[in-house]
Amino acid sequence: MAHHPLYSDLCQIAGSKYVADSDFAVWAYAKDSSAYPARVPGIVVRPNTAEEVSEIVKLANQHKVPIVPRGGGTQFGGWPPGEPGKSICVDMTRMRRILDVNELNKTVTVEAGVTCAELEARLLPKGLYAHTVFSPADSVTIGGMVCGVFGGGGQMFAGLASNWPTIVGVKAVLPNGEVIETGTRTNPHAKMFFRSAVGPDLAGLFIGSMGIFGIITEVTLDLFYWQPHREVGAVAYKYERLDDAYQAIVKLGMHEPKLFSLCILFGLGPLAQTDWQLLYRAQGHSREELDRKLETTARIIEDTAPPDAWQPADAVGYATEFLLHGHDFPPHTLGMWTIMEFLCPRDNTLEIFKALSELIVEELRGWEDRVLSGGCSMFMCGEQHYLSFGLYHKESDPEAREKALSVSQKGNILGLEMGGFKLVLNKEGGDICAAMMPPAYSNWLRALKKAMDPNNIMNPHMLLLP
Amino acid sequence: MNTTGVIANSELERIREMAYACTRCGACREKYSGDMTHTPAFRVCPVREHNGGFEHHCARGKLQIAQGILEGRCAYSPELIDLIYSDPDCKLCTWVCNALPVLDPPMVWRAMRQDIVAAGSGPPPPLKEIDTRVREQHNVFGARTDRRAKWAQGLDLPGRGELLYFAGCYASYPQAGIARSTVAILRQAGLDPAYLADGEWCCGVAQFHDGSTALAEQAAKHNVELIASSGAKRVVTSCAECYKSLKLEYPDILGELPFEVVHVSEILADMLGAGKISLKAGLPERRVTFHDPCHLGRYCKVYEPPRAVIGAIPGVELVEMKRHRDYAWCCGNGAELVSSMQPELASEIARGRMEEAGETGAQALITACPRCVLSLERAARGMKVYDLTVAVARSMGLEV
Structure with missing residues (x-):
């Protein structure tokens, strides 16, 4: 079988063990948890670092090949189409390190591929928790939760609540391959400890975005003390x-x-x-x-x-x-x-x-x-x-x-x-919402997307965008 | 596309509903457990973990592929056939999926393998070689048939009796100590086990799993006829794979058997409970852990008897690994599938398991299957690995 045109380049970036393009391998990435139709990518890559993600994005830009990022694959709104048979599916689940549990600042920073369940399992023994989704916690990744699950349903122990207020910031790879951090990390001397930053809250560009403005590689969440209830x-x-x-x-x-x-x-x-x-x-x-x-x-x-x-x-x-x-x-x-x-x-x-x-x-x-x-x-x-x-x-x-x-x-x-x-949301779910957006809002969204992603490589065709 | 011959999918069609039963929740990739507070998250599929972590190496992805096969969206390439065969069928995905009887993922792989074999496109060469040995020599090693009962030399075992010991290939050839220990323990309890001598054939476990069903059925018929003609009312095995074959597979194809099948751990626990045997001495290792063989545990739900037996060894403290009982990690063998198809992967899985054993602080690992013993011993790096029968015989002071 002939390889995907970018197979060798992607192997150079992530290692051949973490690149797959056989027909059955890509077919296994063709659906989310919904009944919506399959959309088959052309190749799958499992990067290990933000730098690798950046290289993949730059490569995709160079060849104008769409990227479809993937976390736990458990969305219910229809798998993004990308460009069937050609897209690069970037499976983020290899990036699963818990980078910093900062009890003093009450923040936890994790890579995007950490699952909600794993984060919970690592934090609870320390008497801590972070707001994540509660189902299916075994599969949903923190990156997926932030960019795709629209804030999630909250965490069972603490009662249900929106997660959005507890997202401190993200590290993301932009459609041009540059890596940025939001919140207090806009001061390169500062840690990620607070959502607000100089200027507008650009973390919001990524939250609930379904990956149209970039690929989230790290997330910092507020940390709460978990008091065991007897x-x-x-x-x-x-x-x-x-x-x-x-x-x-x-x-x-x-x-x-x-x-x-x-x-x-x-x-x-x-x-x-x-x-x-x-x-x-x-x-x-x-x-x-x-x-x-x-x-x-x-x-x-x-x-x-x-x-x-x-x-x-x-x-x-x-x-x-x-x-x-x-x-x-x-x-x-x-x-x-x-x-x-x-x-x-x-x-x-x-x-x-x-x-x-x-x-x-x-x-x-x-x-x-x-x-x-x-x-x-x-x-x-x-x-x-x-x-x-x-x-x-x-x-x-x-x-x-x-x-x-x-x-x-x-x-x-x-x-x-x-x-x-x-x-x-995701594809079909997002389309329904996008169809109801006021024209001024959807034009603004379209203009933002075009400015940030001129080659339209980052999860195209979502929210009725080109 | 490099495809193989035409494959009819008749077995896969037969269980079509099961192939489509997956809701793609992904619990078969990793699991947090129903207890929301105390069980650490862990990866479910040993094959996925060691093969780059792609979806097509976990049950969710493979079920999607099975659907793709049924819909004509995927074809059986040699690479896909290798994938379908490189699975230990350890059933951990079945357990975390928790959807029996609607969904049992290894049943889908088995159906796919049967279709591949029916079309003459499999099994792949390493397993075909095992099939040939089993067909010609009736054991997985291709060893001489007339050496099968060499382990019993000097024991003067009868050919007929109400209790029959089915030794299996591993205890008959490379791990004769397990067979001799089993017999010694049973005799110490006043029992007089019979055996099938050179007439015993491989139970057919690899063939049940690799799709060579006709060969497996041949083994089943032969063994059942021979056991029945021995007058046995009860068959005891020391091998978890033989136990599963006799207990689950044989009745499935032959109907109700004229004898009861028990694993040696069950009979040992009963005998200890009834005071028919007593364990006198400890082991050189004070702290031990137990590895649940997949075929004994998840397939046949035998969890407590081996633990009861270990608990009765004087001075021995049993400590559990993080993943035990239903959650136990495979030893890497997987009905010969992984150990034949990807030996390096089998070793990695075994090493992972032994590392987990090491984390408990145990000085020795006990298991209840000669095949697991072999896999884990090779990865042991200094930790002693016992078969349960060997540990018990030692504790009873029996010379084997």
Whole structure:
């Protein structure tokens, strides 16, 4: 088999052990975790350093060959197209060193390929943690989280919250191959210890960018002390009506100080038939503190709706069921997951939730056996709500796959039109959002991209860009 | 594209749903474990770790390739065939995937290998050579058949009996000490094991995994008929691979067997519990660790009996490696697949495992499979490696 035209050059840069271009090797890099179609790169390279990444980018520029960066490969929005059969897929998972755990400045600096799970595993024994995504933590890389997962869902132990405020800065390779650092590293004598810098916050160019402005090679995150909670407990309630359950979640979210470490409203199984389940988990340094939190929680919940609207349920059973069905990645037994996720303001979360539910039920009429509308949830996420709807289908059923994707597309458009904010982007997911951008904003984005990447090599065709 | 002959994909088609069951979550690349606080992250696939870390070396990527084969997007090149054969089938990906019975990745590789063999495009030469030896000499070494029972010389073992010891190739040839230790222990407990003498054939483990199913079936039929004719009601093996073949593979193709199959660790634990044997002396090494053979552990779920036995050795402290039981790392052999296809990779995997053993502070490693002993001994760098039977015989003061 003839090698990719840049095979030898890439071998020179990264070493032949870390370059692959056989048809099956590139095919294994053709999809993310979604049901969207495969897009096959021409060659895959696994660099070890920022300098190697820089050399790869310079080479790509020289030959005008597109680059598609890749972290854990677990996005749900459709794999970037690059230029099928020609692109260089830069697999960042070889760069997985934890560079600096600075307890004094409370920052941790890691290479982009470190997974969320590994970072957590390395930090917790030191009594520390950083905000990362919680699922699938085994695969999502920190680089992927920052540039692709749009901030992520937060970390289970600390309650859910957006990650964006805890990103201190990045080191990135620009489309011209130059390496830059943001934040306080704009003073070359300073460490990376603070997000703000002289001039605008250019770290934001990379956060959520899906790699269109460069390849992130290092990330610095805020570090928090992890105080082991000696006592963990939960309460659970079952509701027949979504409105009643929603009122409870709003009241709990408004309570200060926050009582929970996890609060989730979820329904499993076909949407039309689901009961609504509210799971509320709290932690305390003592049994008394935990009991106080749980009692306050129960009082708020029970005072929010008439007694016939809810009934106490098995918290452990709920937690297990939820973890099985949603948190720990969709179970293979249900099939491929097509997901619609939104960050919603409190004032119209319920309307969005209901409208999406109705749309899904209506769209799947007659398809119930082939596309399962199982699993929807509403998390507390800081002061907002995070909605998630999952559709399952058998990957071996192409018609069901098309149906799931079509419903997902309609649901995503509806959610955006109602004021939700989409979290899962990548190719198709990003295109839906980009199509709604005001012209002035998309022109600005286009101009920025053209100025930074004149050869359009860095993850082209994303966000409806050329 | 340099492709091989036409491959029909009939076996892969048969398990098409399984090939498509992967949701591409990537847990088969590395795993943090369900316990969110205490288990360090670790890499799952030994082959991926040692081959540049590409997707096509982990289950997620290979399942994608299987789909590509079914869709006509990928073809079986010699390079791809080598890849499909360079997997230990250690089942660690199956465990972390946690989707049985919907998804068992090594079953997909096995189906692909069967299709490759059916088309005459495999197995690759190193495994074909093993197949030839097994076909002609009925052992993986190509050693003389009439030397198979040499290990039993002077033991005066009967050919018939209710309990039969199935020695397997490794304990019959290079590691006769394991076979002799097993027999000595059983006799000390008042049992009178029979054996198949030179009539015993290789259990066929490599052929079950390399796609040479007809040859494996031939071995299964031969061994089962011979065992049945010996009057055995119970068969004990000291080899984890033989155990898995007899316990899982044989009934799968021949139906329910007329005898029970147990691993020596199970029978030892039972005998200790019943007070039929007692371990008197310690080992020269006080601190030991245990390596779970993949075929004994993840395949057959035998985890506690060997630990119970080790725990009964006086003065010995058992310390676990970071990855143990379901999470145990492979020894590198992998049903002869990796050790034949990529011997240097097999050595690297074994070295990694021994380094992990060293991190526990153990002075010796005990395992319960002669093939694991061989792999790990070669990588030991000074640490003593025991088969469980040898350690027990020593503790019982038995001369073998």
